[in-house]
Amino acid sequence: MRPFVTILAILALMLSMSVGAQEAPREAPRGDLKAEIARLLAEMPAGEGAELRGFYAARDHRAAWGERQRVAAFAEALETLESDGLDPRDYRADRLVAEHRRLQEANAGPAEQARFELATSTLLLNALRHLQRGRLDPRAVDPQWEIPLEPARLDFEAISRAVDGQRFEQAFGEARPAYAPYERLRSGLARYRNIERLGGWPGLPDTPRVLRAGDVDDAVAQLRRRLAMEGELEVMAADTDAFPGAELQSPDPRRFDTALEAAVKRFQRRHLLEVDGVVGPPTRAALNVPVAARIDQIRVNLERARWLLHGLPEAFVLVDIAGYRLSYFRPNGEIWQSRIVVGQPYRRTPSLRSEITHMTVNPTWTVPPTILREDVLPRVRRDPSYLQSQNMRVLTPSGQRLDPWQVDWYNPGNVMIRQDPGPQNALGQVVIRFPNDHLVYLHDTPAQGLFAREQRAFSSGCIRVEGVLAFAQLLFDDTGSGQDVRALIASGQTRNVSLGRPMPVILHYWTVHPDENGQLVFRPDIYERDDALLRALDRPLAL
Known part of the structure; x- marks a missing residue:
């Protein structure tokens, strides 16, 4: 996100006017507001104020906020940002009209008017950017965030026309993510706020008693x-x-x-x-x-939606981590969905954006160091025959096979354990791969029973996909690779097979999301990310 240095400086100037600050030196001739706006913009340090310059260049430096009615309409529109889970007070909706009135009543000169101009335009551009890409920098909230950030794309000429026509809510609407899940989250926020206005819902007695069909109580x-x-x-x-x-x-x-x-x-x-x-x-x-907690949960996920829901490709794979669901948005417009198993809270599946490039059929599985240390070695120490029962080999780093009965499993040294292909293989029959620093991937699994659970955070970070063979075939078909996944598996050979072209994949985390019927689904915050995001979202923008 762009630093707020320029914004803060301008807002500080606006606030200083409220306490009777004197006009700046080198003021343009009285009445030459256009020249004063151009002068203040020119004095901004290089690298700052690019959006303001773009906005006023589109207006040929004409003033935007001279009319009281226009300022009042803008202040009123800012109040509607509450429907996006944002706080109108961050955009000084409660001060604009009063400050504009003060300037008019004081017959303020061009310097004061120009400062008000830039401050108010900054608030507008701020609001539009926040609606389009989010109020917060996700990297500051989540240190593991790896999805590339696209800068906001503001059409200054369209914004200028919206200001002149007092079409602020239309401008806000065009800045919002143009995807159905965002609008459904906004509708849900309005609904739950209405419930809060009605007094919220009654709680149930905190007792161990279970209620079931047939009870009278x-x-x-x-x-x-x-x-x-x-x-x-x-x-x-x-x-x-x-x-x-x-x-x-x-x-x-x-x-x-x-x-x-x-x-x-x-x-x-x-x-x-x-x-x-x-x-x-x-x-x-x-x-x-409480309903207030559900409202906060929706607000948090509206911000996540603003981070992600823009510039999405026509076809892509979306892994909804907290919802335990994979959705493949196919090139023909169809959506293929499946249940998934994701990483346990202490082995989290990361948020990232990449491209699926190839698959491995009949994969071997080299046990990762963490799983080797924490899971496999304790079992082998109890029973060395465990390796044979799981079709696992012990190898040196160069690939030479070792006799497991000759290894000191309390001090095994630098050994690898690799599981051969087969029905017991932890990766199943196919692995769907995409480049990433976390070495995570989508894959099959022999543990099909886990998909029947409602909450499915059981893996070591990678994503197990129910019906993965059907998914793999769709990827082959839709990218023109001309491969038959079942024939490849039937060959018994371990092979890497490329897609005809890469398929974008996004791994993201929502704790509230609309289902296929538009109803909000509230998910447990399995990775405990909501609180930090909510605290950051509630922190006022500093001046």
């Missing part, structure tokens, strides 16, 4: 009200005071009936919980998360 009535507030359930006759005008259901809100069980399952599905219709500790904990 006051806690069931509370559960019913809780789910009704989030739209999972129609309300009952006893709840008409809390939800006036709502459609009514059965007359006994204390009974855990089949409709309530179905609503609990919908809630569990939207929160990546075990879908059993039973309100045990995990489901109760998710139900008792």
Whole structure:
């Protein structure tokens, strides 16, 4: 992100006007505001103020903020940034009109007017850039961030026309990511804020008791009200005071009936919980998360969307880490999706952007050093026959085979362990590879049962893909490689096979994301990244 030096300097000038700062020396002749704007821009250090220069060059240095009505319209538009999870106070929406009035009433000279001009235009450009690429630098929030950052692309002539026509909300709309998930997150934010205005939802008693179909209890009535507030359930006759005008259901809100069980399952599905219709500790904990926390979670993920949802290629693979899902956006417009297994919290799958270049069929697996040290060696020390049972060989660094019974496994030295191809191989039958510094990849797995879990952070950083053979064949077909993945596997040979052309792949982390029906799905923050991002997002822009 571009440093805020210029922005801060201009805002400091604007604030200084509010305390009666004197006009700057070398003021242009009174009334020559255009010349004063040009002079201030020219005095900015090289490398700073490029956006301001571009904006005023598009206007031939004409003033943009002389009319009170235009300033008021801009201030009003800034308030709408709240719908994007941004804070209008960061853009001084509450001060602009008053400062403009003060300048007019004081019959301020060109120097003061020019400073107000540049400060207000900076706020506009700031807001547009934040909507387009995010308010924060992701590298400052997440040290492991590796997705290349594209600079904001501002059309200064279009912005200038929007200012003259007071079409600020239209300009904001054009700056926002033009992808459905972003708009659905904004709609969800508005919905949950409305719930907050209504007082939020009731919590369930913090007891170990489990609620299930057939129960009759006051806690069931509370559960019913809780789910009704989030739209999972129609309300009952006893709840008409809390939800006036709502459609009514059965007359006994204390009974855990089949409709309530179905609503609990919908809630569990939207929160990546075990879908059993039973309100045990995990489901109760998710139900008792305050609406304010859900609002913050949506705001955090709107910022993540602004980082990523721009300039996406026509066809690409998106790995949704926290959602345990892979989506392949095919060149023909179809979307192929699958469940995935990602890295455990202490072996995190990284966020990155790369290109799939080739596949390995019938792969061998060389045990990585961390897994060798923490997983394999303890098992071999207990039972050296473990290696034979897993079809693993012991090798020197040069590839010479060693007898596992002759190795001191408490001091093995510089040995490698490699698993031969076959049904037990940890990588399965195919590996989908893309260059990256973390040596992670997409791959098959013999542990197919893990895909049935709702939360699937079990790997050592790489991504296991359900139905990976079908996915691999689609990649071969869509890139014109002319390969048959099943025939390659049937050969029994370990081979690297290139795609006809590289396929972009993005690994990213969302803890809230719309599902295929547009409903927001709240995911556990498995890598504990939300808090740091929220703190940074809530920190006011320094002046």
